[in-house]
Amino acid sequence: MKEQLRLALLSALKQCYVDGSLTSGELPEEVQLEIPKNSDHGDFSTNLAMTLAKPEKMAPRKIAEALVAVLQGNPLCDKIEIAGPGFINFRLTATCWYDVLDQIFAQGCDYGHSTIGHGTKIQVEFVSANPTGPLHIGHGRGAVVGDAVAAVLQAAGFEVQREYYVNDAGNQVVTLGRSILLRLRELQGEKIDFPEDGYQAEYIVDLASKFRSEVGELNNLSEDEAIQSCARFGVTEILKWIEADLQKFGIKFDHWYSEKNLYDQGMVDRQLDELKQKGLSFEQDNALWLRTTAFGDDKDRVLIKSDGSYTYFASDVAYHMEKFDRGFNRVIDVWGADHHGYIPRMKAMLTGLGHPPEDLEVLLIQMVNLLRDGKPYIMGKRSGNFITLRDVIDEVGRDACRFFFLMRRCDSQLDFDLELAKQQSSDNPVYYVQYAHARVCSINRNAEEAGTKQLQPKDVDYSCLKLADELALVKQLARYPETIVGAALGYEPHRIVFYLQDLAAQFHSYYNRHRVLVDDPATTQARLCLANAVRIVLANALRLLGLSAPERM
Known part of the structure; x- marks a missing residue:
């Protein structure tokens, strides 16, 4: 829907250049369309007229008037208005929104997926905990963030490999x-x-x-x-x-990579030789250094110590270069927040070896504060002075654990309340979302028990969906594909969690205010279709995050 409107705007701009109402001939690289915070202002708003003011040497409102004159009568739009200094607000026709329901039913479990990644090869390396003890709760957050980032990238059309780097040397x-x-x-x-x-x-x-x-x-x-x-x-x-x-925890890696193997196959030494040949390393105080200051680092870094032992940085250099040798266009590392100082040297190393620093993206995982009834809780016993991931999964379940880990940006601290995660009530966010899916399944069972045979979506009269709550639900469903794209390009899977919470809240509110199964058969069929479109999108988003979509709760 948004893309169709964007294309209509570009077409209108070109027409303005043809008829002479606008003269610069400049086509913007991007046409911004935002959803107004106030729904009274329409479904979408653009600042295109303001961005054209300088090249056109014309007041934005005059530019907006020229564009609107061409856009009037567009079948997408029910109403077009100019607001403020030159914003253009669009209210789409109800028919446009009904088309979203057809898309959802036609695409099913693929609804929301796109090809925006064009098959770009990305490796996501995460967890990579030292094999010296069990995984703790901090590893758990990094695990689900890495897994979810990989999942949303795949949904957006990237080719993704999940890798665990085994630190089995040192x-x-x-x-x-x-x-x-x-x-x-x-x-x-x-x-x-x-x-x-x-x-x-x-x-x-x-x-x-x-x-x-x-x-x-x-x-x-x-x-x-x-x-x-x-x-x-x-x-x-x-x-x-x-x-x-x-x-x-529902996580499977495509590849486990051994640090020891780097040394055994001589890859570390070969990479260090390449650095010497390129003049990127130098010897000082009987140690070998990398000239990372030449590429933005605050100081040069040691590769081989004066006693002849290799630093972790030496193997990291070889490992990351080997990633690109395997054909990845971009690599994403998920690290603990205490590794933030390591990022500049890694990017400096890549720059020195001919890779743009943005080819490496590092996601930092902040601490998890474990609580019970809002109070700090320490649960470790056999594993030393930390809380194991298995202990938490065993207590609250996989779904709650994954959902809670994704409820905040990964670089912000997270409070994880064990008792809240176990509650079967609307206070528990994962229960609240999953219950919305189960509620639609219950409606379907009730319809079947009442002898209501659901029609195929193509045979349903969507015009029966006249309530503001119903159109608001459809509009929320239409935002799901864009939400996935934003989550993928920003490496922010928490956006999917926020979306799920908003969609569940809207559906629960609709259900509590309006009956789905009513006396009018046409309205019943339309509302059943709407509810099942919500069910499909809820299930798609839950499964994207590695969570179940229960039919009964």
Whole structure:
């Protein structure tokens, strides 16, 4: 609908240039159409006349008058008005809005999808938690944000890959192996003074016990070999936990990428050699540095330390360049908010290697404050000093967990109230939305029990939908495709949550004020179609976010 009106405006502008009422001949790159905050001002409003004032050297209102003179009689519009200094307000015909219902029924589960992405290849890398312990609640928020961003991008026509980067190299893995080995020796009866920098949680004891039963003793190995053996075992087992938790959360990755593999295949060294050849790195104080200051970073960054060990930045450089080597046009990383200082060096690195910095988008995930009845709540037990994602999913369910994580922008802090998430009432936002879907399913069952056979949409007289509430619902349904596009281009899946809440609120309000099944058969059929169009869009949006659309609640 909005696109049709935009094309009509451009056509009117061209006609004004032909008839001489306007003379600059300039066609704007974009015609802005906004939904007025006050519905009395119409369905859409444009400031096109104001944007043309300078090239036309004419008052905006005069430009608006020229455009409206051409637009009058357009079959899309019921009323066109000029407001203020030159805004043009449009009220569309009811027939235009009825066409939206036909689109919804024709497209079904594809309604809202578009091809605006033109198959552009994007990789979304998210979670990527170190395989040294269970996923915690913070990982959960990053997981659902990454998954939802990937989903809305796919719905907008992008080709998307979901990837988990496994940090299975470096000091944290050595620390894990040492921690398991020490607990294993405790199980064998040795008295161990456990170091403060070791992993303290009880799951380390569980891993040591399982290692003992499945692998056995390590008496014939050197200390380093024993640590490596325990580390490999620990990483493998913890990755199984992580994958199981993510599966329980409704998240499946297309690819798991090993950091260790980067080193084993020599990709890190090859990338560092390329940096040297391009003059982007230099040696100083027996260390290797990347010239990131030449590309906007506040200081140069170390790649190889003076002791010969590689920094995390070295593998990150190789990993991100390898992403582009795989053919991705753009990469999106979902990181914790504490990594914000890492973004400039990564973008500087890409710039130095010939990639526009905007080819890398980083979404920062802010903290989650877990509450119970509005008060801070600490639930961790076996996993150390953090709250596991599995604990939260087990308590409130997958749908509530995913929905709550998406209720705010990812870069804003989130309060997650466990008791609210479990409530089966209108106070619980996910219940409120899902109940709107279940309510339509209940209406369908009631219609069937009353012997009302629903007609095919093409046989329904939509002109029976005369109430302002009914047209408002159709207009809300028409906004869904644009909402997906905005969520995809802005990497903001919370927009879909906001849309769902608005649509559910409108439908509940309509249902509470008007009966769907009435004495007049034609009105009943039209209202059933409207309700089922709402059901289709609710289901599409819920499933896009990885939530269920229940038929009974």
